[in-house]
Amino acid sequence: MATMHDVARLAQVSVSTVSYVLTGTRPISQATRNRVLAAMAELDYQPNAMARGLASRRSRILGLLMPMDERGLGATETAFVTGAAAAASAAGYHLVLSPVGGGNLDDLRRLASQRMLDGVVLMEVQLADERVTVLQEAGVPLVLIGRTGDTSTLSYVDIDFDQTVREAVAHLVGLGHRRIVYVNHSAATLASGYGPALRTRDAFTAAMTGHGLEPVMIAAEDSAAGGRAALAAAFARTPELTAVLAMNETAIFGILGELTGRGLSVPDDVSVVSMVTSPQVAELATPALTAMTSPGSALGRIAIEALVRHLDGSAVDRHQQLLPCALEVRGSTAAPRSRQPMGADQ
Amino acid sequence: MATMHDVARLAQVSVSTVSYVLTGTRPISQATRNRVLAAMAELDYQPNAMARGLASRRSRILGLLMPMDERGLGATETAFVTGAAAAASAAGYHLVLSPVGGGNLDDLRRLASQRMLDGVVLMEVQLADERVTVLQEAGVPLVLIGRTGDTSTLSYVDIDFDQTVREAVAHLVGLGHRRIVYVNHSAATLASGYGPALRTRDAFTAAMTGHGLEPVMIAAEDSAAGGRAALAAAFARTPELTAVLAMNETAIFGILGELTGRGLSVPDDVSVVSMVTSPQVAELATPALTAMTSPGSALGRIAIEALVRHLDGSAVDRHQQLLPCALEVRGSTAAPRSRQPMGADQ
DNA sequence: ACACGTCGTCGAAGCGTTTCGACGAAGCGG
DNA sequence: CCGCTTCGTCGAAACGCTTCGACGACGTGT
Numbered sequence: 222m223a224t225m226h227d228v229a230r231l232a233q234v235s236v237s238t239v240s241y242v243l244t245g246t247r248p249i250s251q252a253t254r255n256r257v258l259a260a261m262a263e264l265d266y267q268p269n270a271m272a273r274g275l276a277s278r279r280s281r282i283l284g285l286l287m288p289m290d291e292r293g294l295g296a297t298e299t300a301f302v303t304g305a306a307a308a309a310s311a312a313g314y315h316l317v318l319s320p321v322g323g324g325n326l327d328d329l330r331r332l333a334s335q336r337m338l339d340g341v342v343l344m345e346v347q348l349a350d351e352r353v354t355v356l357q358e359a360g361v362p363l364v365l366i367g368r369t370g371d372t373s374t375l376s377y378v379d380i381d382f383d384q385t386v387r388e389a390v391a392h393l394v395g396l397g398h399r400r401i402v403y404v405n406h407s408a409a410t411l412a413s414g415y416g417p418a419l420r421t422r423d424a425f426t427a428a429m430t431g432h433g434l435e436p437v438m439i440a441a442e443d444s445a446a447g448g449r450a451a452l453a454a455a456f457a458r459t460p461e462l463t464a465v466l467a468m469n470e471t472a473i474f475g476i477l478g479e480l481t482g483r484g485l486s487v488p489d490d491v492s493v494v495s496m497v498t499s500p501q502v503a504e505l506a507t508p509a510l511t512a513m514t515s516p517g518s519a520l521g522r523i524a525i526e527a528l529v530r531h532l533d534g535s536a537v538d539r540h541q542q543l544l545p546c547a548l549e550v551r552g553s554t555a556a557p558r559s560r561q562p563m564g565a566d567q
Numbered sequence: 568m569a570t571m572h573d574v575a576r577l578a579q580v581s582v583s584t585v586s587y588v589l590t591g592t593r594p595i596s597q598a599t600r601n602r603v604l605a606a607m608a609e610l611d612y613q614p615n616a617m618a619r620g621l622a623s624r625r626s627r628i629l630g631l632l633m634p635m636d637e638r639g640l641g642a643t644e645t646a647f648v649t650g651a652a653a654a655a656s657a658a659g660y661h662l663v664l665s666p667v668g669g670g671n672l673d674d675l676r677r678l679a680s681q682r683m684l685d686g687v688v689l690m691e692v693q694l695a696d697e698r699v700t701v702l703q704e705a706g707v708p709l710v711l712i713g714r715t716g717d718t719s720t721l722s723y724v725d726i727d728f729d730q731t732v733r734e735a736v737a738h739l740v741g742l743g744h745r746r747i748v749y750v751n752h753s754a755a756t757l758a759s760g761y762g763p764a765l766r767t768r769d770a771f772t773a774a775m776t777g778h779g780l781e782p783v784m785i786a787a788e789d790s791a792a793g794g795r796a797a798l799a800a801a802f803a804r805t806p807e808l809t810a811v812l813a814m815n816e817t818a819i820f821g822i823l824g825e826l827t828g829r830g831l832s833v834p835d836d837v838s839v840v841s842m843v844t845s846p847q848v849a850e851l852a853t854p855a856l857t858a859m860t861s862p863g864s865a866l867g868r869i870a871i872e873a874l875v876r877h878l879d880g881s882a883v884d885r886h887q888q889l890l891p892c893a894l895e896v897r898g899s900t901a902a903p904r905s906r907q908p909m910g911a912d913q
Numbered sequence: 914a915c916a917c918g919t920c921g922t923c924g925a926a927g928c929g930t931t932t933c934g935a936c937g938a939a940g941c942g943g
Numbered sequence: 944c945c946g947c948t949t950c951g952t953c954g955a956a957a958c959g960c961t962t963c964g965a966c967g968a969c970g971t972g973t
Contacts, residue, residue: 223680224959235923240816240961247962250921265682271620272959275928280617289649303635306666310674315683317663320652328656334613336568337661445851471851478853505791505817507824570929581953586931593932596951618929621958 223264232260240391243268274337277434282315283528284332284341285521286352287315289320295470296499298344299516301366305342311348314339326351333359340532342524343365346377348414364528364540366520367416372541376531378524380497381543382417384385385513386424387431388493388548389466392431392511397556398464398492401429402455404476407447408440419469421496437462441472444492448475464492465555470502477506488555495553497546516544569610575748578606589614620683628661629874630678630687631867632698642845643861644690647712650864651688656869660685663869672697679705686878688712688870692723694760707863708888710874712866713762718887722877724870726843727889728763731859732770733777734894735812735840740778742902744810744838746777747803750822753793754786766813767842770835783808787818791828794821795828805837809903812837816848823852834901843892846901854898862890 231313234253241247249257262268274280285305287298302318309316315337321329328469332338333356343352346367353375356363365377393401404426405411406418422438429436437459441451446496451472454463467473473495477487485491485510498512527540575582580599587593588603595603620626625642627905631651633644648664655662665685667675678684679702689698692713698719702709711723739747749771751757768784775782783805787797797818801808813819819841823833831837833854841849844858873886 224958236960237923237924241922244961247922248920253921267677269621269959270681271617271626271684273926273961274617275615275621275930276959278928278961282896287653289645299635302666306635315665315678317665319663320648331613332661334568337616363751445845445853445855471847473852482853486971501790501817505820507791507821507828509791524839530963572929581928583932583954584952585954589932593952594950599951615929618958619931621928621960622930622932624931624958 222269223266224269225266227258227264228260228266231264232256238466239320251441278336279532280337282317282338283309283345283525284338285316285318286320286321286329286341287344296501297497297517298444300499300515300517302346303522305525306521307518310527312424312525312529314525314529321352326355330355330359333361340364340380340528342528346416348416348419362528362531364524364531366524369416370414374539376526376527376539378520378540378542378544380417380515380520381508381545382420383424385496385546386421386466387428388411388426389496389513390425390432390543392548392550392554393464393466393492393494394434395403396464396492396554399434399465399557400432400459400462401464401467402459402462403436403438403466404441404448404451404472406436406457407442407469410443411440417497418468423467440470441475443471445471445472445475445478448472448477449479450475452476452479462491462493464554466494466496468496470495470498473510474506488553489558490559492554500549503549503551506553511551511554512549513546514549515546519544568615568815569612570615571612573610574603574606574612577610578602584645616854623680625685625826625878626683627659628663629655629871630684631662631664631690632667632675632687632692633664634884639810642847643843643863646861646863647867650867651871653864654868658871658875660871660875662728662854663741667698672701676701676705679707681728686710686874688867688874690728693761694762694765708874708877710870710877712870715762716760720885722873722885722887724866724873724886724888724890726763726861727772727891728766729770731842731892732767732890733774734813734891735842735859736771736774736778738822738894738896738900739810739812739838739840740780741748742810742838742900744903745780746805747780747810747812748805748806748808749782749784749812749814750794750797750801750818751784752786753788756789757786764814771812786839787815787821789815789817791818793823794823795825798822798825806839810840811899812840812842814842816844820852833897835904838900838903846895849895849897852899857897857900858895859892860895861892865890 225236225239228342229239229379234257241249276441306316329352338361340362342358342364344366346369348370350369353369365375368377368379405422411418425438426436439450439451441447458541459539465476480487480491487493491509495512497515500514503512505509523542530536571582571585575585580603585603587595588600642748652662675698684707685803686708687702688710690712692711692715694716696715699715711721714723751768757764771784772782785797785800807854811822813822826833833839839856841856841858843861846860849856849858876882
């Protein structure tokens with residue numbers, strides 16, 4: 222393994238000159254630069270990341286902390302990751318994913334304090350997230366995907382749930398639906414302070430009320446069985462329901478199954494809209510689901526870019542941004558059978 | 568940020584003594600050790616990972632290289648990851664996931680040559696995988712999850728596809744099925760040399776032939792539409808089919824939809840078995856799928872443990888191991904309607 | 914022609930560890 | 944009681960890089 226000394230000797234320059242060629246920190250004449258570059262190529266030189274990190278006090282590694290819980294990453298989360306990885310690579314950083322589960326907060330503390338990460342992006346942030354505290358105490362630059370309860374001091378990128386829910390509801394109302402049920406994540410998830418669940422709940426209430434309609438929300442366990450139970454509960458509360466809006470990607474398959482089981486057809490009897498869903502998942506269902514497609518890779522990219530700007534010092538203040546999901550109409554929504562669609566002109 | 572010097576000064580010992588306490592490389596008296604430990608605690612000392620890595624020439628970081636393609640990680644892959652992370656943590660290593668997609672082989676080469684990773688575990692290995700070559704050239708210790716074509720020289724852990732397919736087929740045959748169609752991954756995937764697809768194909772042929780039955784395999788695109796098309800093709804080739812064995816987790820939802828669309832019920836008209844599937848996914852379908860459950864976290868754990876043993880020098884030879892999937896009977900398989908189940912006693 | 918920047922390069926001092934050789938103090942058999 | 948290990952500790956030399964101060968060699972404005 223060739224070192225800088227070897228390169229310097231071969232190119233007949235000092236070690237520091239080689240370093241300057243590599244980092245561009247100081248001007249180097251074209252002639253010298255070429256000699257150095259040639260020497261590097263000949264020796265197949267690769268800088269030692271550890272030595273670099275030690276001397277410069279920055280590792281050029283960014284962490285993407287993702288909770289790896291029971292259910293795997295959906296296509297949505299995967300899009301975050303690929304977007305982030307591409308952005309990091311473009312900025313000359315490595316991106317490592319760290320599967321910090323719930324328990325190992327100490328693991329996280331260690332990782333952070335060991336100065337191995339220049340900065341981190343945190344996924345799936347809770348309203349009150351201990352990880353944020355740990356990282357802030359360790360002085361690690363931080364960008365969130367999602368938001369904590371108090372958004373004032375931190376950088377974040379998140380989905381604009383308010384706008385997304387409003388659009389979904391408007392789509393259904395525009396088709397003529399009046400009895401719309403919202404299937405959210407489980408009660409436990411809501412109680413734990415999971416931002417998306419809470420924000421969509423509030424947004425749904427606001428949107429429905431705005432249309433003069435009654436907001437009915439059901440909390441469903443994240444499983445097919447949970448979806449089934451939720452639908453049963455929905456019919457119990459609102460027998461004439463004609464549309465379901467679902468945040469719970471897992472439950473939605475149970476909902477569809479139960480609908481079919483009751484002899485109801487989608488979309489003729491009941492329309493279904495899935496929230497924050499990737500096209501891949503939406504296409505899995507029969508018929509394919511009308512869904513609010515999450516901005517996916519853009520979220521990851523923007524988060525990394527904000528973090529890098531912060532590290533490079535080109536931006537000192539925090540970055541806060543919301544991205545809406547886009548409505549993609551597929552086969553699971555239609556006008557309700559019992560009445561004609563109501564356009565704005567009626 | 569406290570350094571070793573600070574700890575040494577506070578504990579009134581030399582720096583090297585502190586290091587010995589930390590690493591256990593040389594004996595240290597209990598009294599001194601306690602003084603040092605106390606000093607560390609008081610200063611909230613955390614060793615600098617870079618400095619450690621530079622001096623010791625080992626980073627204590629393990630890489631898990633996973634391809635992050637279009638479709639996200641299923642629960643199966645997630646289980647690999649969590650298993651691996653737990654094992655690495657237990658062995659005192661950090662585990663970082665690197666999303667190396669198809670294109671960036673150079674990225675990989677760089678990562679490998681920069682001596683930032685002590686060793687790597689490679690997921691989703693192709694029969695002819697360039698990444699293996701790159702890493703071997705860079706001299707990075709390597710364990711595969713999956714197998715290359717030539718398995719002789721490398722360490723790997725993989726699913727025992729032969730055994731898994733045999734068991735799945737035996738289950739269906741035991742219920743009385745004779746016309747069984749195997750829905751594999753796409754023709755393109757097969758052509759690209761994706762091991763699981765090829766091995767299950769061969770295993771299916773062998774298993775069916777062993778029962779004196781005709782093996783019919785359909786290649787399906789990884790999408791719901793692909794599943795539908797595959798089922799249509801299956802009925803065209805084998806109109807009296809009573810059972811479907813599916814490797815393609817994505818296509819299976821299309822298959823189920825198409826079955827329902829044709830007015831066929833699962834499992835009364837057609838039985839369905841899903842291969843290498845996680846319980847979570849199996850439960851999404853209605854009825855829940857009988858499936859061959861992948862060994863999940865065990866794969867990840869075993870791979871990491873093998874790698875660590877290699878790095879610690881406690882094992883020099885390669886580790887090769889196959890784990891079967893476990894049959895979990897749920898609601899999607901039953902005796903075919905047209906004839907009685909055939910037990911061994913008939 | 915003179916002081917004065919700027920450019921391109923060098924040498925050396927770190928960065929925070931590990932690790933090697935050395936060395937006094939015990940402990941031990943003879 | 945002497946020479947020998949073994950134990951516990953120390954000081955110093957790496958590890959491979961970045962970065963700072965210095966220093967000629969040149970333009971440049973005056």
